[in-house]
Amino acid sequence: MRFFPGGGRVKPKLKLKLFSTAELEAAYEEIIEGADAAPFGELLESLDPGRVLEALGSIPEEFAEAVKLHDVQGLSYREIARITEVPAGTVTSRISRGRRLLAGLLAIFREDAERGAA
Numbered sequence: 001m002r003f004f005p006g007g008g009r010v011k012p013k014l015k016l017k018l019f020s021t022a023e024l025e026a027a028y029e030e031i032i033e034g035a036d037a038a039p040f041g042e043l044l045e046s047l048d049p050g051r052v053l054e055a056l057g058s059i060p061e062e063f064a065e066a067v068k069l070h071d072v073q074g075l076s077y078r079e080i081a082r083i084t085e086v087p088a089g090t091v092t093s094r095i096s097r098g099r100r101l102l103a104g105l106l107a108i109f110r111e112d113a114e115r116g117a118a
Contacts, residue, residue, distance in 0.1 A: 024059070024104030055105045063098030070095050 056064045069075045069083065070091075077095075081088040 019058075019105065019108065021060075021101065024101045024108070027104035027107040051109055052102075052106065055102055055109060058105055059098060059101040063094050063101055066091055066094035067098035067102060071099075 056068060059067075065084065066080060069080045070077070075083070077088050077091045080091045080095075084091065086094075
């Protein structure tokens with residue numbers, strides 16, 4: 001499956017790079033295999049909040065929505081289940097997978113930024 005950064009909407013004069021879910025999950029695996037004690041937190045701190053929001057808009061909506069509701073708005077799993085009308089177990093799964101996809105995409109963003117700065 002492939003998707004566009006920005007939730008599938010193409011902005012004029014903007015070249016978008018496509019990433020497969022497998023590419024994002026592979027980038028996530030590289031993060032967690034590193035020596036850092038809290039790799040995801042460190043990754044988030046190293047990026048501009050705008051990039052994080054851009055990345056959230058670039059992962060599939062069902063995962064982005066669950067991550068936003070839980071990690072950004074602070075809602076409980078039960079509240080998210082009620083809002084999204086899916087079982088709590090599905091919410092748990094979507095948050096977990098959404099975080100993996102988000103972390104993978106953020107790692108790719110950071111690598112691209114580091115290459116551009118070099």
